[in-house]
Amino acid sequence: MSEALRIALLGPGAIGTTLAAVLHEVHRTPVLCGRTAHARLVLRDDKGEVVIPGPVLDQPSAIQSPFDLVFVAVKTTQVADSAAWLAALCDEKTVVCALQNGVEQQQQLARYVNGATVLPAVVWFPAQREADASVWLRATPRLTLPALPEVQRVVAALRGTRCTVTLEPDFQSVAWRKLLQNAVAGLMVLANRRAGIFRREDIHQLALRYLQECLAVARAAGASLADSVPDQILADLQRAPVDLGTSILADRQANRPLEWDIRNGVIQRYGRQHGVATPISDVLVPLLAAGSEGPG
Structure with a gap:
């Protein structure tokens, strides 16, 4: 075949x-x-x-x-x-x-x-x-x-x-887990740095809080994910080569449009739909959108 x-x-x-x-x-x-x-x-x-x-x-x-x-x-x-x-x-x-x-x-x-x-x-x-x-x-x-x-x-x-x-x-749960991994990479865009930033304690704590927020939204949308998922994702990022990039960071550095909506905006959108508070998304998403679309 x-x-x-x-x-x-x-x-x-x-x-x-x-x-x-x-x-x-x-x-x-x-x-x-x-x-x-x-x-x-x-x-x-x-x-x-x-x-x-x-x-x-x-x-x-x-x-x-x-x-x-x-x-x-x-x-x-x-x-x-x-x-x-x-x-x-x-x-x-x-x-x-x-x-x-x-x-x-x-x-x-x-x-x-x-x-x-x-x-x-x-x-x-x-x-x-x-x-x-x-x-x-x-x-x-x-x-x-x-x-x-x-x-x-x-x-x-x-x-x-x-x-x-x-x-x-249970493909939905796997897809949401990958989305959490993609979402936290938005911090790399805002810092203009590769995966090494997650070895900083302050970024680690911010990323953990953001991933926990994303996890709450994912569960509200029907994903079955364990409490340990945010820690697992961060552990993988901290073990990664410090120069490991991501496509959204490459797009930002090349001044191309960003996939901010399907990687980060979706967390905010689904949070509002399901009544889940997204205070970190409410800061990250406008910054990523502005970095992608301006003006300025």
């Missing part, structure tokens, strides 16, 4: 390049689509590099027919601008796997995909774009998907690759 699938990848950034590489290694190279034409993509890790042959198509008119499986790795701030791509790549028989942050991927993509089935995914590997446009992968790639019949197309595509796939019956 996997060999017969017609696979496309939209958004060859850090996450997209990683998925393209693991598919290319098992001779399932996807059709690559993005805003900028590239002759090839390069993924590097501690063991060497993988070169994914292009081209990266930069015009939706180049797509002649819909695909069986489309991995969407554009940021949520780029979804509306990707409407023409999604219309060309998808129809009602397509499965779309959203390699995006947040807990609202299905709602964000549904209007653009011509009736395709949209599957959310939780991406668990740190990958970052380097100055030479290559991507540096710092851990083994793995995905968590909801335990639904529709995911078998994704499982088949990734079978035999070095990207492990876990099917999770």
Whole structure:
């Protein structure tokens, strides 16, 4: 089945390049689509590099027919601008796997995909774009998907690759846990520093209070997460390399729009919806929004 699938990848950034590489290694190279034409993509890790042959198509008119499986790795701030791509790549028989942050991927993509089935995914590997446009992968790639019949197309595509796939019956809880990890990275943006800041005691205490606030909202939204989750997330961040970045920090440093709403604003929005106080979000969210959108 996997060999017969017609696979496309939209958004060859850090996450997209990683998925393209693991598919290319098992001779399932996807059709690559993005805003900028590239002759090839390069993924590097501690063991060497993988070169994914292009081209990266930069015009939706180049797509002649819909695909069986489309991995969407554009940021949520780029979804509306990707409407023409999604219309060309998808129809009602397509499965779309959203390699995006947040807990609202299905709602964000549904209007653009011509009736395709949209599957959310939780991406668990740190990958970052380097100055030479290559991507540096710092851990083994793995995905968590909801335990639904529709995911078998994704499982088949990734079978035999070095990207492990876990099917999770309680996907909502896993997605919210990842959201907490993404939300606390907003402090890196405001400080303009990488993961090393979490080794400071004052930032540790602020981050812990914020994560506890996020945890209360997640539980109100239906997630089943233990009291220990905030401490676990902070422990992971403190063990991380001090120079470990995050996509939202890279966007801020490049003066690009930030995914502040789906990473941080969502905590504030769901808190208001469920009657949960969010005093730290009420400070963080306006600052992140202003950093993204100005004016000034």
